[in-house]
Amino acid sequence: MALANPQIPGGSEDSAQKNLVVNDAKNQRNLSGDEKAAVLLLALGPDFGKPIWEELDEIEIRQLSRAMVRLGPITQDMLDELLGEFIMSVSSSGAMSGNTDTTERLLLSFLPQDRVDQIMEEIRGPAGRNIWEKLSNVQEDILASYLKNEYPQTIAVVLTKISPDHASRVLSVLPEELALDVVQRMLSIDPVQKDILEKIEATLRTEFMSTLSHTQRRDSHEQMADIFNAFDRQTEARFMTALEDINRDSAERIKSLMFTFDDLTRLESAAIQTLLQNFDKKELALALKGASDGAKEFFFSNMSARASTMMRDDMDAMGAVRLKDVDEAQSRLVNTAKDLAARGEIVINKGKADEEMIQ
Known part of the structure; x- marks a missing residue:
């Protein structure tokens, strides 16, 4: 905002202008990182600044609020210089690249080092x-x-x-x-x-x-378990058999980490019903077509009598199906279960030997 040019009684307009320039010079000062951020948010105002405020946590809001309180006068020159600095830092290369280094450098331009370290650690x-x-x-x-x-x-x-x-x-x-x-x-x-x-x-x-x-790095056996999960059953069996001959301990570790179609039969009743509600019925019929009798009965037992009868009829009507198609359908069913678990809608329990219930 441009400053007014008040008429001072007993002095000329030139004298008033000189006093104004002197006052501006006194107000010119270096701003700290949090003060720069506070000035930018003040300049954006409530409408344009609101989305930024909404992304801040309580500690950041308090820090910026304290900085705003202690700002004092901000001259037009100071604001222009700060905005120019911000624009130049973004556009000086002619292009932008979002990555860890550029994000950290940008944060350091208006936040103190310890706060930037904390933010980047959280990221x-x-x-x-x-x-x-x-x-x-x-x-x-x-x-x-x-x-x-x-x-x-x-x-x-x-x-x-x-x-x-x-x-x-x-x-x-x-x-x-x-x-x-x-x-x-x-x-x-x-x-x-x-x-x-x-x-x-x-x-x-x-x-x-x-x-x-x-x-921290992900356990290599966990990574390999995910790869084995993505294999079709013939490829999985071939690789697992070969690995057992080379390193049985690793093979057993991978087996324990894998989540397979058969593991779905260890889901609780509420979880399997949620899964059934979120999976296409024709896809389910194809997946069950190649399942063991025990797996089929498990799924049927979690359906209504009418739904299970219709599912059996659909499976019979399919006739012969390719093993590859069954594997893909079962894989999609497993992935759906994983997605539901990631969203917190079901809980996956692989039912290790020491967790299984006995009568």
């Missing part, structure tokens, strides 16, 4: 809105490997803050004596003071999460 690291949700997405053996070097009381605090199912998996892979000590401390733990909890969070973020993104 690179496991998913989650805060440090505790992120820890719940770290593989239990990796988290346990880090925690076993900490004090038992610290481990107890961490495990009380993450999801119970993940805490149980972490405890199961900790050294037994240490795990029992941690359990006892968790049973008698008192509310943790805020400053201590903040120190633990900061340590986890800087010493563990920040390095995790550079060191």
Whole structure:
């Protein structure tokens, strides 16, 4: 906004203009990163700035609000210079490329280093809105490997803050004596003071999460299990047989990680019915055409009497079908189940031997 040129009693217009220039010069100053961001958002106003505000978390909103309060006067020259700097940083190369490096450089132009480090760690690291949700997405053996070097009381605090199912998996892979000590401390733990909890969070973020993104890699057996899942059954059998001759341990590990059509028969009744509601009936008939008798009966038992009769009739009407087509239909059914599980609509339990129920 251009400044007015007030008439000063007892002085000339030139004198007033000189005073204005002097005042502008006094107001000119270097802005910090958060102050630059605050100025840009003020310049955008409520209409254009609203989408940006909506993407910020509470801490960022407070940080920018504090920066706005302490801004003081912002001259037209300061605003023009800041906007020019922003535009030049985006368009100086004549093209834009969105990647980790360019994002980090852009954030550093208006945010302090520690805040940028935290944002980039959140982008690179496991998913989650805060440090505790992120820890719940770290593989239990990796988290346990880090925690076993900490004090038992610290481990107890961490495990009380993450999801119970993940805490149980972490405890199961900790050294037994240490795990029992941690359990006892968790049973008698008192509310943790805020400053201590903040120190633990900061340590986890800087010493563990920040390095995790550079060191964590997916287990090769998990990757191979996904590849085997994508094979048709003949190719899978051929490769698995060959692998068993070469390395039986690896073959067994891959088998335990694979999620196959037969694993669908271990879904709970509510889950299988949700799956049936989300899968094409003709595709299901084709998938069941090549299934074992046990698998067929499992699916039929989770349908109404009328629906199961119609499904049997559809399968009979198909006549002979190609094994390849059956494999593809079964693969699509498995993928649908995985998609539903990813969205939290069903829970997949592969039913390992030590998890199966007995009468």
